[in-house]
Amino acid sequence: MIAPKRQRGYCKVMALSHDQVHPQPGAAPQGALTVLGLESSCDDTAAAVLRRHGDGRIEVLAEAVVGQNSAHAPFGGVVPEIAARAHAERMDGLAAGVLNEAGLSPFDLDGVAATAGPGLIGGVMAALMTAKGIALGASLPLLAVNHLEGHALSPRLTHALAFPYLLLLVSGGHTQLVIVEGVGRMTRLGSTLDDAAGEAFDKTAKVMGLGFPGGPAVERFAQDAEAPDRFPLPMMLARDASCNFSFAGLKTAARRHWDGLDAPNDQDRADLAASMQAAIARHLAQRAGRAMGIFKSRFEALDSLLPLVAAGGVASNTAVREALQAEAQHHGFELIAPPLKYCTDNAAMIALAGAERLALGLTDGLDAAARPRWPLDQDAAAHDPASGSGRKGPKA
Ligand code: KG4
Ligand code: ZN
Numbered sequence: 001m002i003a004p005k006r007q008r009g010y011c012k013v014m015a016l017s018h019d020q021v022h023p024q025p026g027a028a029p030q031g032a033l034t035v036l037g038l039e040s041s042c043d044d045t046a047a048a049v050l051r052r053h054g055d056g057r058i059e060v061l062a063e064a065v066v067g068q069n070s071a072h073a074p075f076g077g078v079v080p081e082i083a084a085r086a087h088a089e090r091m092d093g094l095a096a097g098v099l100n101e102a103g104l105s106p107f108d109l110d111g112v113a114a115t116a117g118p119g120l121i122g123g124v125m126a127a128l129m130t131a132k133g134i135a136l137g138a139s140l141p142l143l144a145v146n147h148l149e150g151h152a153l154s155p156r157l158t159h160a161l162a163f164p165y166l167l168l169l170v171s172g173g174h175t176q177l178v179i180v181e182g183v184g185r186m187t188r189l190g191s192t193l194d195d196a197a198g199e200a201f202d203k204t205a206k207v208m209g210l211g212f213p214g215g216p217a218v219e220r221f222a223q224d225a226e227a228p229d230r231f232p233l234p235m236m237l238a239r240d241a242s243c244n245f246s247f248a249g250l251k252t253a254a255r256r257h258w259d260g261l262d263a264p265n266d267q268d269r270a271d272l273a274a275s276m277q278a279a280i281a282r283h284l285a286q287r288a289g290r291a292m293g294i295f296k297s298r299f300e301a302l303d304s305l306l307p308l309v310a311a312g313g314v315a316s317n318t319a320v321r322e323a324l325q326a327e328a329q330h331h332g333f334e335l336i337a338p339p340l341k342y343c344t345d346n347a348a349m350i351a352l353a354g355a356e357r358l359a360l361g362l363t364d365g366l367d368a369a370a371r372p373r374w375p376l377d378q379d380a381a382a383h384d385p386a387s388g389s390g391r392k393g394p395k396a
Contacts, residue, residue, distance in 0.1 A: 033110045033358055034061070036134065037351025038095060038127035040087035041119025041147045042173065043068045043078045045126070046347035047094040049102040049109075052355035058157055060348045062101035064094050065341070069213060076206040078172075084122025091126045095134065098347075106138035111363070113354020116144035117371030119173075124370040127350075132366050143354030144368035148376040150349035152180050154342045155309045157352055161336065166295045168288050168324070171312030171344075172198030172213070175245050175284075177291040178376060179298070180309075183356045188377035189291045190243025197280055197314045200247035204254045204276050208269050218273045219317050225274030226267060231257045233279040243291045250279050277319050284314075285323035292331040305334040313344045 031054045039046040048063035068086050072078050099105065106112075114131035117124055128144065135142040151169050155161050164181040175198075176191040195203070198215055205214025210221060222228070233253050236246045254276050261268050292308060299306070308328045314320055315337055328335040342349060357363070375381035 033355050034104065034108065035111045035113050035143070035351045035355040035358060036095060036099065036106070036109050036131075037145075037347040037349075037354055038091065038112070038114040038131050039147070039150070039345055039347040039350045040091055040123045040127040041115045041117070042123065042345055043072060043083050044345040045087050045090045045094055046345065046350075047091070047098045048347035048351045049098050049104060050348055050351035050355060052352070052359060058352060058355075060157065060351075061104075062098040063346065063348050064098050064101075065346055066090055066094065073212045076212050077202060078120070080120045080122055083120055084126065087123045087126035091130045095130055106134050106140065109134075109138065109140055111135075111141045111143055111354055111358045112138075113143035113145050113350050113357075115147045115150065115350050116364075116368055117147065117374040119147055119372065121370055121372045124372070128368070128370050132368075136366060141358060141363035142366060142368060143357050143362075144364040145350050145353045145357070146374050146376060147345075147350070148174065148374075149184070149186070150353045151311045152178060152186060152376065153183070153353050153356065154311050154346075154349040155336050155338050157342050157348055158338055159336055161307060161309070164295075164299060165307040165309050165336075166288075166291055166333070167309045167311060168284065168291075168315070169312045170197045170284060170310065170314040170320070172196060172202060172215075172314075174312065175247070175314075176376075177243050177288060179295060183353070183360060184362070186376045188375070188380035189294055190245065190287060192245040192247060193237075194246055194248035195251060197245070197247055197284060198312070200251045200276070200280055201314065201317075203251050204272075207255050207258050208264075208272060210269065210273070213313075215314060215317060218277055219319070221266075221270045221273035222277045222319070224266070224270040227271050228274035228278060230271045231275040233275055236279075236283050241290075243287050243294070245283060245287055247280065247283070250276065250283070277317065280314075281317070281320045281323035284320060285327040288324060289327045289331060292328070292333050296331065306332060307336050308333040309336045309338075311338055311343055316340050316343045 033052045037048045046065040049061040051059045112131045112135045114127040167178045167180050175196045177189040179187040202214035205217045210217035325335045
């Protein structure tokens with residue numbers, strides 16, 4: 001049991017400010033910071049309590065995630081209204097549960113972090129409003145976290161990873177390559193022009209009747225493939241020299257193969273799943289290879305093995321990891337993949353992003369808005385806006 005803290009002056013001022021507070025080196029709190037993180041931007045309701053020690057060491061004190069797969073499975077995808085209701089029903093109980101498990105009360109915290117976007121707006125509001133309530137009630141600073149920044153920092157939950165590193169964020173809503181140089185300092189090298197990689201998995205799985213979520217089902221079926229090259233799929237953006245991605249053509253080609261089959265059976269499913277998985281893995285690795293070249297030329301002075309971090313649900317796919325591993329080795333990079341529970345949506349990564357922001361004095365007012373769209377790299381998004389319309393909004 002940790003004794004409640006008495007000094008609350010700093011927090012009170014921050015919590016009641018309605019303006020974004022800019023970093024003030026003198027104002028940032030010193031020593032260990034304990035932060036509650038809340039996440040509800042897609043179909044996982046999650047809460048975590050994390051301590052960032054004064055030396056930067058990270059300790060997850062308690063964490064919980066509740067998925068909604070069975071609620072969305074009949075529809076073959078996430079239904080925003082169902083997701084929002086489920087988040088609203090569970091968020092406060094989950095927050096109380098992790099605090100209880102950590103042996104803490106809200107008054108023991110130094111801050112409350114919540115995903116404020118991008119994501120399904122009804123869901124995002126569940127975490128953000130709960131966080132605002134706790135922040136107001138316990139006079140704590142609020143940290144309105146970009147979900148993508150959470151994913152970008154997630155490898156630091158388990159690895160003592162120094163900046164800069166190259167990040168491939170590859171999930172159901174996002175596919176992008178980003179140089180991460182620090183908290184709030186991210187440069188996007190490329191992003192998907194249409195679907196996210198996870199969507200390509202999910203939609204192909206739906207066509208073949210494999211259930212939801214589709215990615216793990218495709219991976220399972222692919223293991224039984226007898227002819228993984230049986231269904232030729234196109235090389236996407238073959239003449240494009242950028243780090244962007246495209247998956248819509250792959251998805252359409254897979255559907256055409258499927259529609260062309262007479263009374264398809266499980267062997268057809270397995271072979272098409274393997275072809276699709278290999279095509280997605282190849283495309284991801286090829287574009288990541290290009291980004292590694294750019295990273296290397298930008299950070300010439302770094303002579304150790306350079307880090308390529310693969311985060312997001314699709315990064316848990318073994319074929320994808322193997323393709324990235326081979327490409328990383330070829331370019332002199334080390335592939336770092338967070339453990340599965342931190343690859344997919346979780347609240348520890350939101351608490352971490354919140355704690356890092358709190359340490360820099362970057363807190364938010366209680367008027368922080370829930371944002372359906374919120375690119376990581378505002379400059380890149382302004383100059384090179386993403387196209388397409390995924391379930392999580394911006395794919396860039
Ligand atoms: O990061 P995540 O949990 O949530 C989002 O932010 O989207 O990623 C979920 C996505 C889904 O599209 C799911 O099908 C995909 O990640 N996924 C996988 C695997 N596990 C999850 N895709 C391929 N292979 C997997 N093993
Ligand atoms: Zn995510």
